[in-house]
Amino acid sequence: MDRATIETLVRNAIVKRLGGGNGGAPAPTVVVNSSARHMHISQEDLETLFGPGYKLNVHKMLYQDGQFAAKETVTLIGPRKRMIPNLRILGPTRKQSQIELAFTDAVSLGIPDIPTRMSGELDGTPGAYIMGPKGILELKQGVIRAMRHVHMSPSDAAFYGLKNHDLCRLKITAPSCTTIFDEVAVRIDPSFKLEVHIDTDEANACDLDHATKVEILKA
Ligand SMILES: [Zn+2]
The missing domain is CATH 2.40.40 (Barwin-like endoglucanases)
Incomplete structure (x- = not known):
């Protein structure tokens, strides 16, 4: 399931x-x-989706020291209400939230003109709605195809x-x-x-x- x-x-x-x-x-x-599609998240946005004071839990450590796949996943809602469920969060938390999709993901979500960016370079990138167990977040920008x-x-x-x-x-x-x-x-x-x-x-x-x-x- x-x-x-x-x-x-x-x-x-x-x-x-x-x-x-x-x-x-x-x-x-x-x-x-x-890297499969995933989300990097700020502590503020994490609390919007999972509740006040929430901390990420480690699912699996990644190759770079300190980086991990979290147990937590969210649902990504794109334009025309198309959705990607079970989008994995990668930790630790960052200054700003960011969603990294493969081009195929972006096309299926309805964002065929997704920009290719280096991590953190988010000016002018599309946004999305994200649904967590405790709330919904409107991400104003940050959906990219990682270079x-x-x-x-x-x-x-x-x-x-x-x-x-x-x-x-x-x-x-x-x-x-x-x-x-x-x-x-x-x-x-x-x-x-x-x-x-x-x-x-x-x-x-x-x-x-x-x-x-x-x-x-x-x-
Ligand atoms: Zn990298």
């Missing part, structure tokens, strides 16, 4: 790169994870010769077909583990589940 329990939020493909192009330095392990991106530490960035906000490419080798994604945004922070985030449409397009090799390439 509970679709959320059978929905796989994150699918892993961990493939070790052999060799390396940086004077023989060992290549970092590249992890590619696909594909890679998290990396400064030392990993040095290995690849990349700077913060650079764009790189991602090559996914799979038996069914090999795909190269262009315009993968580079995000560098000392707290980041090397991990590429793509959405479910992108993961399906490149058959990530059956990938035999993943490579980060300079643009």
Whole structure:
């Protein structure tokens, strides 16, 4: 009955790169994870939906330190009253709420012109209504298709010769077909583990589940 329990939020493909192009330095392990549609939420909006003083509960820890899929889910209501139930919340809470959809989700919800944005860059993005167990929230803006991106530490960035906000490419080798994604945004922070985030449409397009090799390439 509970679709959320059978929905796989994150699918892993961990493939070790052999060799390396940086004077023989060992290549970092590249992890590619696909993020299913989800919501990031502010504490204020969380309390509107779940009640005063409410705190998120951990369902599953994610690959980046401190990030987790919460037990809590909401219902997203788009234009023309089309709905997406069991939309998972990711924690911890943030300064502003944001909903990340795959393009297919957005089309089915009635937002075919959903903008592709980096996380947190929400000016001019569409809003939505969100229904929780204790209330309804009118989100004025914040529905986006997340731009594909890679998290990396400064030392990993040095290995690849990349700077913060650079764009790189991602090559996914799979038996069914090999795909190269262009315009993968580079995000560098000392707290980041090397991990590429793509959405479910992108993961399906490149058959990530059956990938035999993943490579980060300079643009
Ligand atoms: Zn990410």
